[in-house]
Amino acid sequence: MTLTGTTRLAGVIGHPITHTVSPAMHNAAYAHLGLDCAYIPLHVLPEALEAAIKGLRAFEFLGANVTLPYKEAVIPYLDELDMSAQKAQAVNTIVNQDGWLIGYNTDGAGFVYSVQNEAHFSLKKKCVLILGAGGAAKGIAHRLLQEGIYALTLLNRSHERAEHLAKALSGSATLIKVATHHDPLAELLAQADLVINTTPLGMTPDLDASPLSAYEGLSNATLCCDIIYKPAETLFLKKAKEKGASILGGAGMLAGQGMLAFELMTGKSIPFDIMRAQL
Numbered sequence: 001m002t003l004t005g006t007t008r009l010a011g012v013i014g015h016p017i018t019h020t021v022s023p024a025m026h027n028a029a030y031a032h033l034g035l036d037c038a039y040i041p042l043h044v045l046p047e048a049l050e051a052a053i054k055g056l057r058a059f060e061f062l063g064a065n066v067t068l069p070y071k072e073a074v075i076p077y078l079d080e081l082d083m084s085a086q087k088a089q090a091v092n093t094i095v096n097q098d099g100w101l102i103g104y105n106t107d108g109a110g111f112v113y114s115v116q117n118e119a120h121f122s123l124k125k126k127c128v129l130i131l132g133a134g135g136a137a138k139g140i141a142h143r144l145l146q147e148g149i150y151a152l153t154l155l156n157r158s159h160e161r162a163e164h165l166a167k168a169l170s171g172s173a174t175l176i177k178v179a180t181h182h183d184p185l186a187e188l189l190a191q192a193d194l195v196i197n198t199t200p201l202g203m204t205p206d207l208d209a210s211p212l213s214a215y216e217g218l219s220n221a222t223l224c225c226d227i228i229y230k231p232a233e234t235l236f237l238k239k240a241k242e243k244g245a246s247i248l249g250g251a252g253m254l255a256g257q258g259m260l261a262f263e264l265m266t267g268k269s270i271p272f273d274i275m276r277a278q279l
């Protein structure tokens with residue numbers, strides 16, 4: 001990559017940021033299309049967040065991605081929120097339109113892209129069980145409702161958080177339920193066509209952790225997805241595979257959200273495989 005006086009910048013804001021793979025994905029995409037752009041990691045301390053967002057305008061950035069722990073914290077510093085970010089109440093992509101900063105959330109759409117295009121799974125009228133009710137679960141759940149799923153069950157460590165999310169999701173045609181850890185797990189798993197782990201349980205280095213205590217109820221009719229991408233195959237996915245379920249790891253969601261963020265920032269399409277190949 002050659003940086004010139006006309007190179008436009010973009011980056012990813014987070015704390016810490018050393019683990020990020022976004023620069024590799026976006027710079028590969030710029031190279032593929034021959035764009036005079038560069039994408040950099042932007043480590044920002046909490047007390048500098050407002051100044052960092054103002055800096056996107058000052059340095060005429062194309063935009064930025066936002067990762068942990070700032071997906072909610074950046075909202076007050078933006079000029080506008082797209083519907084995807086309003087629903088998720090979280091922003092993972094900021095687009096700079098001539099100094100007007102618009103927040104988007106491409107996490108949910110990235111997940112759906114991966115399920116439809118990597119697992120070739122149709123979401124229409126399906127029963128979905130989401131494990132977890134945090135930021136990622138929120139973005140995914142809102143996007144799943146747009147795909148016409150039949151029923152969505154939330155199972156989370158903190159019952160109140162799941163109830164809160166269920167309330168925010170109400171009003172669509174989808175049946176929304178909150179399960180508790182007293183409900184028979186095998187029944188919850190047997191009723192689901194799609195089970196999604198959105199908790200960090202099983203992520204490197206905690207390879208022996210899993211969001212499930214048992215796997216009865218999973219079968220070859222179930223698709224199990226983990227949004228964790230390190231390791232590529234978590235304990236949850238290994239056990240699900242042993243039960244005959246189809247499995248999908250989190251790298252496709254990461255590439256999908258990156259691809260959609262790239263399109264928003266540059267106005268250009270990029271093949272999914274260019275992003276996916278970097279992971």
Ligand code: NAP
Binds near residue numbers: 200
């Ligand atoms: P978050 O907002 O902190 O939510 C974490 C969720 O996991 C909460 O529901 C929390 O339950 C639950 N949880 C955490 N520790 C737990 C434990 N020890 N036992 C049971 N439940 C536990 O985090 P997030 O932003 O949603 O991210 C979650 C995961 O998704 C992370 O691993 C992240 O790397 C991954 N992610 C992947 C992508 C991708 O592109 N593939 C994108 C975004 C996130 P409580 O409500 O009870 O605390």
